[in-house]
Amino acid sequence: MINEDLALNLIRRAEQLGASYVETRFEESEEEGAIVKNREVDAVGYSRASGVGIRVVYRGALGFSSTNDLSEASLMKMLDTAISMAKAASIRIKNPVRVAQIESVSAKWASERKQNPFSVPMEEKINELLALDDYATYADVTFPARVFSIGFNEKRKLIVNSYGDKVESDVLRAEGFIFLTAYNPQKGSIQKYDQLGEASGWEAVAKWDLRNRTKELTKVLSDNLMKGTLPETGEKDVVLGSEVSGIVVHESAGHPAEADRILGREAAQAGESYLKPTSLGLKIGSDKVNVIDDPTLPHSYGYYLYDDEGVKARPRYLIKDGVINEFLHNRETASLLGAQPNGAARASAFDREPMVRMANTYFAPGDQSLDELVEGISDGVYIKSFMEWNIDDVRWNERYVGLEAYSIKNGKIEEPLKAPVLEITTGKLYSSVDAVSRNLAFNAATCGKGEPSQGVPVWTGGAEVRLRRVRISKR
Amino acid sequence: MQSADLDVAQVVVRSAKPGEEVACLIASTSRKMVRFSNGEFTVSQAWNEIETAILYKNRGSIAVGSTLSTATDAALSLLDRLRISAASMKPKQDFSKLAPKSSYKPLAEAPKEPVSDDMLADMVLRADSAASANGAERSAVVLNSEDNSWHLVTTTGAELTATSTSNHLVIRAFSGQGSGQGITASSRLSNLNPEAAGGRAGELARDARSPEPGEEGYFDVVLDPSIFANLVDSIGYASSAYSVESGFSFLAGRLGNDVAPPFLSIYDDGLLKDGLLVRPFDDEGYPTQRTSIIEAGHLRHYLTNSHFSNKMGIPNTANAGWIEPRPWNLEVSAGKDEESDLFSGHVIYITNNWYTRFQNYVTGDFSTILRDAVFEVKEGKRIRALKGLRLSDNLPRMLSSITALGNRQYLIRWWEVETPVLLPYVRISGVHLTSAG
Numbered sequence: 001m002i003n004e005d006l007a008l009n010l011i012r013r014a015e016q017l018g019a020s021y022v023e024t025r026f027e028e029s030e031e032e033g034a035i036v037k038n039r040e041v042d043a044v045g046y047s048r049a050s051g052v053g054i055r056v057v058y059r060g061a062l063g064f065s066s067t068n069d070l071s072e073a074s075l076m077k078m079l080d081t082a083i084s085m086a087k088a089a090s091i092r093i094k095n096p097v098r099v100a101q102i103e104s105v106s107a108k109w110a111s112e113r114k115q116n117p118f119s120v121p122m123e124e125k126i127n128e129l130l131a132l133d134d135y136a137t138y139a140d141v142t143f144p145a146r147v148f149s150i151g152f153n154e155k156r157k158l159i160v161n162s163y164g165d166k167v168e169s170d171v172l173r174a175e176g177f178i179f180l181t182a183y184n185p186q187k188g189s190i191q192k193y194d195q196l197g198e199a200s201g202w203e204a205v206a207k208w209d210l211r212n213r214t215k216e217l218t219k220v221l222s223d224n225l226m227k228g229t230l231p232e233t234g235e236k237d238v239v240l241g242s243e244v245s246g247i248v249v250h251e252s253a254g255h256p257a258e259a260d261r262i263l264g265r266e267a268a269q270a271g272e273s274y275l276k277p278t279s280l281g282l283k284i285g286s287d288k289v290n291v292i293d294d295p296t297l298p299h300s301y302g303y304y305l306y307d308d309e310g311v312k313a314r315p316r317y318l319i320k321d322g323v324i325n326e327f328l329h330n331r332e333t334a335s336l337l338g339a340q341p342n343g344a345a346r347a348s349a350f351d352r353e354p355m356v357r358m359a360n361t362y363f364a365p366g367d368q369s370l371d372e373l374v375e376g377i378s379d380g381v382y383i384k385s386f387m388e389w390n391i392d393d394v395r396w397n398e399r400y401v402g403l404e405a406y407s408i409k410n411g412k413i414e415e416p417l418k419a420p421v422l423e424i425t426t427g428k429l430y431s432s433v434d435a436v437s438r439n440l441a442f443n444a445a446t447c448g449k450g451e452p453s454q455g456v457p458v459w460t461g462g463a464e465v466r467l468r469r470v471r472i473s474k475r
Numbered sequence: 476m477q478s479a480d481l482d483v484a485q486v487v488v489r490s491a492k493p494g495e496e497v498a499c500l501i502a503s504t505s506r507k508m509v510r511f512s513n514g515e516f517t518v519s520q521a522w523n524e525i526e527t528a529i530l531y532k533n534r535g536s537i538a539v540g541s542t543l544s545t546a547t548d549a550a551l552s553l554l555d556r557l558r559i560s561a562a563s564m565k566p567k568q569d570f571s572k573l574a575p576k577s578s579y580k581p582l583a584e585a586p587k588e589p590v591s592d593d594m595l596a597d598m599v600l601r602a603d604s605a606a607s608a609n610g611a612e613r614s615a616v617v618l619n620s621e622d623n624s625w626h627l628v629t630t631t632g633a634e635l636t637a638t639s640t641s642n643h644l645v646i647r648a649f650s651g652q653g654s655g656q657g658i659t660a661s662s663r664l665s666n667l668n669p670e671a672a673g674g675r676a677g678e679l680a681r682d683a684r685s686p687e688p689g690e691e692g693y694f695d696v697v698l699d700p701s702i703f704a705n706l707v708d709s710i711g712y713a714s715s716a717y718s719v720e721s722g723f724s725f726l727a728g729r730l731g732n733d734v735a736p737p738f739l740s741i742y743d744d745g746l747l748k749d750g751l752l753v754r755p756f757d758d759e760g761y762p763t764q765r766t767s768i769i770e771a772g773h774l775r776h777y778l779t780n781s782h783f784s785n786k787m788g789i790p791n792t793a794n795a796g797w798i799e800p801r802p803w804n805l806e807v808s809a810g811k812d813e814e815s816d817l818f819s820g821h822v823i824y825i826t827n828n829w830y831t832r833f834q835n836y837v838t839g840d841f842s843t844i845l846r847d848a849v850f851e852v853k854e855g856k857r858i859r860a861l862k863g864l865r866l867s868d869n870l871p872r873m874l875s876s877i878t879a880l881g882n883r884q885y886l887i888r889w890w891e892v893e894t895p896v897l898l899p900y901v902r903i904s905g906v907h908l909t910s911a912g
Contacts, residue, residue: 032560037721040567041537043798044560048553049543051524065521068543074523081521088592089509089516092600123563130565145722145837181722181837189837191722264513267615268647269890271829271846351522388834390865392844397863397911399842401834419834423865423911451617451890452508471912475840475867 002026002050006072007160010079014056015162017083021057021099023161025308026050027350032118033151033175036129044122045151051350054079058086060096062332066351098335101163105312109305110170112298113201117152117174120202125150128205135214136180138222145181148214150174150205157308157350165310173197173301173457174204175444178214182221190225192217192387192403197301197444197457220385220404228418230474231407237377238422238467239370239408241384242441244400245363246460250445252426253291254361256395257318257326258344258449259333261356269451271393274426275324277337282324285430288366291319293328295343295359301444302359302458306343309354313343318361322430330356348454355450363462366436373435373466380408381420381472399423401475419475429467437464483527484628487550491630496532497554498573498629498797500758501525506621509595511603513613516596530573530758530797531557535566539797571782571797574760576632582746582755584638588664590620598669602646602657605673610681611648611655614673617890618644620664625754633760641751644669645889647847648676652686653860654847655679656701656827660886660895662749679826682857683848689861689910694823695878696866696906697852702828704887704896705843707805709831709870710741711894714768714776716783717799718836725839725871729774730789735874737772738810743802745793750804751888751895761793763803778802807898810880815855817879817902824850824857828866829891839870842909867909876904 007024014022028050035042051068052075063086065078129148136143154172159165176196183189194217196208240248256273260266263277275282294315295304305313309331317325327337330345333356345354374382383402391398405417442461448454484499491497506522527550528541538557542549599616606614624638643660644667656679657672698706713724720727726734745754745763754763759781767775777783780795794800818824831843845864850857881900888895 041564044538044557044564046538046540046553046556046560047542048549049541051543061516062518063520064518065523067523068525069523069545078521078523082519085507085509085519085521085592085595088596089519091596092511092515094513094515121563122560126564145720147721179722183837189835191835191837264613264615265510265517267512267649268510268617268645351524353518353520388832388840388842390830390832390842390844392863393829393846397844397865399865399867399909399911401842419840421867421909423909425911428912451510451619453890473909475834 002028002156002158004158004160006075007158009072010054010075011160011162013076014079014083019056019058019083021162023055023159023309025053025347025350026158027155029153029155030118031151031153033149034122034125034129035147035149036126037147038145039130039133041126053347053350053352054082055353056082056086057097057099058083059090060093061086061089062097064353095336097332100331100335100341102311102341104164105310106166107306108168111172111199111303113172115202117202128210132210132214135211136218138218141182141184141222141225143180144183147179150176159308159310161310167306167310169306171199171303172201174200176208176210178217180217180221182225184225187225190221192221195444198299199301199303200299224404224416224418228416231381231417231420231472233473235469236472237380238470238472239373239380239382240465240467242439242462242464243385243443244383245462245465246443247386247389247400248429249291249363249462250358250361250458250460251391252395252398252429253318254293254358257328258356259327259329259337262327263333263336266449270449274394274396279324283322284319284324284427285322286433287321288433288436289319289322289430290364291361292317292364293358293361297360300360300442300459304359307345308347309341309345311341311343311345316342316344328356328358330354346456348456352450352452352454355454357449357456358447358458360442360459360461362440362442363436363465365438365440365463368435368437370437370439370464373437373464374408374413375411377408378410381417382406382408382413383420383422396426398426421473421475422470423473424470428470432467432470433465434468435466439463483545483547483550484626486547487529487554488628488630490551490554494533496573496630498530498627498759500528501626502528503624504621507590507595509599509618511599512615529554529557531561532569533561535569536561536564537569570785571780572785573629573631574633582637582753585663590664595620598644598667602644602669602673605670606646606648606677609674609677610650611677612650614646614648614676616644616646627756627758627760629760631760635756635760637755639753642667643888644672646673646676648680650680651684652862653680653683655683656847658701658887658889660751660888662751662753679848683860686860686862689849689864689908691909693905693907695821695902695904696823696825697817698901698903699826700885700887700898700900702825703898703901704892705828705831706870707741707807707896707898708892708894711743711802711805714778715800716777716779716787719777723836725837726774727837730777732774733772734774734871735769735772736877738880739769739772739877740767740808741769742767742806743778743794743804744806745803747804747806747897749886752803754803757793757795758797759795761791761795763793766792802894805894805896809882809884809899811882812879814881814883814900817881817900818852818855820854822852822902823908824852841870842867863910864908865910866906868907873903873906878902878904
C-alpha cells in the first residue's frame with residue numbers, strides 16, 4: 001500500500017548510506033478488460049498490482065530497484081541492492097549523474113472521470129463488444145477475424161524524493177481496440193488495427209461510438225479491398241491524414257528529440273537520434289512545420305500534470321516554424337545539457353525506471369481546409385490511414401504504407417488505392433510540407449522504448465498535411 | 476520462492492466451489508540488469524517480484540486475473556472478483572481442460588551460480604574492451620541476468636514447481652558511420668562470452684565504418700542469426716493457434732502444406748538444453764515437449780493449449796497460456812552448409828534489423844529496417860558496406876525461398892527477439908530491399 005512514512009524512511013536510510021539523490025515511487029494499479037473474438041468472449045481479465053520503485057545516485061552512478069513485497073525489511077533490502085549495484089558501476093563513471101533540482105513541489109492531481117468503470121457490470125461491457133459484430137458486414141466481403149476489446153486501468157502513485165518533492169496522482173484510462181480482417185476470394189484480404197484510448201471513465205465508451213466506428217471501418221476496408229487499384233509509382237503531391245501525420249511526428253520529431261537518445265544512452269536498444277546536443281536552432285523543415293508534445297491535454301491518453309520525477313508538465317514546442325526548438329528532458333539529461341527539466345520523465349509501472357518519453361505529440365494545425373489542400377493537386381495521393389510503418393534507429397529513414405488511401409485527380413479525391421508506400425527521409429518529408437489544415441485530430445498509441453521494455457500510453461495527432469513532389473511506390 | 480507463497484496457491488485452489496475449476500500460478504522473478512554506453516555505466520537495475528495469476532472456469536465462463544500482492548487475502552479477493560466477472564458472461568462451449576495430476580518429470584536443478592554486482596560490471600567492461608580492441612570507437616552494452624520460478628496448483632490435482640535461469644549480454648559497437656552488434660546468451664552466467672560478443676560487434680562496426688547508400692532491388696541475402704531470429708520469432712507467433720484464429724497468422728489454413736524447403740525444420744521446445752525459457756509444464760499443467768512447427772518443410776503443428784487442441788481437433792502441444800498459446804524456446808535445425816559457403820556468388824549480408832511491422836498478418840506482407848552492418852559480398856569477400864536499406868517483402872515467400880542453412884547454431888535473445896531462438900545463418904533468394912533514397 002502507498003505509505004509516505006515508509007518512503008521517508010527509505011530516503012533517510014539511503015542518505016545515511018551516502019546516496020546523493022533518492023527517489024521512491026509507490027504505485028497501486030487496477031485493471032479490467034474483456035476481449036470478444038468472432039462473437040465469442042475470449043475471456044475477461046482483472047488484475048491488481050502494487051509495488052515500489054527506488055532510484056538512487058551513489059558515487060555518481062545511478063541505481064534502480066523495485067519490488068512488490070512492501071514489507072519494510074524487503075524495501076530496505078532492495079534499497080541496499082540499488083546502492084550496491086550503483087557502487088559496482090561507480091568504477092566506470094565519466095560524467096557523474098547529476099539530478100537537476102528545481103523549485104520544490106508538493107502536489108496532488110487526478111484525471112477527470114464521470115463514471116467509475118470498475119462499478120459497471122462486466123455484462124454491460126461484454127454486451128457492448130458483442131453488439132459490434134453485427135456491424136462488421138458488407139456485400140461480397142467476409143470478415144473471418146473480428147476482435148474487439150475494451151479495458152480500463154487506474155494508477156495511483158506517490159512520488160517522494162530527497163529534494164523534498166512530493167506528488168500524489170490518480171489517473172484512470174479507458175482503452176480499446178478493433179482489429180478486423182476483410183476477405184474476398186478473388187481480391188484477397190486486408191486488415192486494420194484501430195486503437196482507442198483516453199484519460200476518462202466508462203463515459204469514453206459511449207463517446208467512441210464503437211458501433212459506428214466498426215461500421216465505418218468495415219466500409220473502408222471493403223471499398224479498398226474490392227475497388228482499390230495499385231498506385232502509380234513516381235513523384236506525387238501527397239496529403240497525409242491526421243492518423244498519418246500523427247505517427248510521422250511521433251517517430252521523426254518526438255523520438256529524436258528525446259535527450260537520452262541524443263546523448264547515446266539508448267544506443268543498444270531503441271537507438272540514437274539524427275539530432276545532436278548542438279542541433280537546437282537547426283532548420284529541419286518548411287516554415288509550415290510545427291510540432292508540439294503536450295502532456296496536459298485534458299482527457300488525452302498520455303495525460304499527466306507532473307511527471308514521474310515530480311516535475312510539473314507543460315507543452316514542449318519541439319519544432320517551431322521548421323526549426324528544432326526544444327528537446328524532451330528528464331532531470332538527468334537537462335542537467336547534462338544545461339537545460340531545465342521539462343516534465344518528460346515517465347515510467348510505465350513501478351518496476352520501471354523513469355525515462356525520457358513523449359506524451360501527446362502532434363503536428364500543429366494550420367489555417368486551411370482539407371478541400372483547400374486537395375484543390376491544389378492535379379495528380380496526387382491522399383493517405384488517410386496506415387497499417388505498416390517503421391523508421392530507422394536514428395529516426396531519419398522512414399516508411400508509411402497507406403491503408404485507407406485514394407488517388408487525387410484535378411483537385412478531387414477519387415478512387416481507393418491499395419497500399420501506397422511513402423518511403424522517405426525525415427529531412428525530405430518536413431521540407432516538402434507546403435500546407436497544413438486546421439483539422440486537428442488524435443489517435444491512441446502505445447509507445448515502446450527502454451530495456452526492460454516500457455510501453456506508455458500516448459496520443460499521436462495532427463492536422464492534414466500536404467507534401468509536394470515526394471516519391472510514392474507500390475508495396 | 477518462499478513456502479508461504481506456495482501456500483497461497485493451495486489456499487486459492489482449495490477455496491474453489493463445486494463445479495468450479497481453478498488454477499493458480501505463482502511466478503517469481505529475481506533479476507538484475509546493467510547498462511553501459513559511451514564508456515560509462517548508465518544505470519544498474521534490480522527486481523524482485525512475485526505474481527499470483529488465477530484461472531477461473533465455471534460451466535463455460537472463463538476469467539483470468541493476476542495480483543502482484545503476495546497476501547493470501549488479496550489472492551482470495553481476486554478469485555471472488557473473477558467469479559463475479561465470469562458470472563456476467565454468456566457461457567460458451569468450453570474446450571479447455573486442466574491437466575490431471577501430471578506425470579511430468581521435474582528437471583534436475585543446476586547448481587546455483589554466485590552472481591555479484593562486481594561480476595556483472597566486470598563482464599560488461601570486458602565486452603566493451605574487446606569491442607575497442609577490434610576497432611570500435613564506442614559501444615553500448617546491456618547485461619541481463621534473471622532467475623525465474625513457477626508454482627502451479629490446480630483443482631485437477633496438479634501441484635508443480637519449476638525454475639529457469641536466463642542470461643544474455645548484447646553489445647552494440649560504433650565506428651565512424653558503422654555499427655555492429657554482438658550477442659552472447661546462456662542459461663548459465665558463467666557460459667557467457669563477453670569478449671566474443673564485444674569482439675564481433677567491434678569488428679562489424681569497423682568494417683562498416685564508411686558505408687555507401689544501398690540500391691533498391693531483389694537480392695540473394697545471407698541473414699545473420701540476429702535478424703533471422705527476429706523473423707523466426709514472428710513465425711513462432713504466427714504458429715500459435717490463437718494467432719491463427721484471430722487473423723494474426725500467415726500460417727492459417729496451411730496445416731499439412733509445404734511452406735519451406737525440405738531441409739528446413741523449426742521446433743518449439745520447452746525443455747531445450749541451455750534454453751532461456753525452460754518450463755517442464757505449461758500453465759495448464761501439461762508436460763511440455765519438443766514440437767515440430769515446420770518439419771522438413773511441412774507445416775506440422777500449431778502451438779496449442781487444451782482449448783485450441785480440442786476446438787481445432789489437433790494435438791495439445793502444451794504451450795498454454797490459459798488464453799493464448801505461446802512458444803517457449805524456438806529452434807531452427809542446423810543445415811549442412813559451411814557458413815563460408817553461404818557467401819558464394821553475389822549476396823547482401825545483413826547482420827541485424829529492428830522495427831518489424833506487418834501490413835497484413837494473413838498475407839505476411841511486412842518490412843523491417845536493416846540496422847548495423849550490411850555488406851555487399853562477392854565470392855566470400857566483403858566488397859563494401861551499405862546503409863539506408865529496408866527489407867520489404869513477404870514472410871511466406873521468404874520462407875519458401877530459403878536456399879541454404881549454416882551448419883552451426885547460435886542462441887539469440889535481445890530487444891527485438893522476445894522468444895529465445897537457437898538457429899543458424901540462412902541464405903534466401905530474391906529478397907526485396909528498398910530505400911528512402
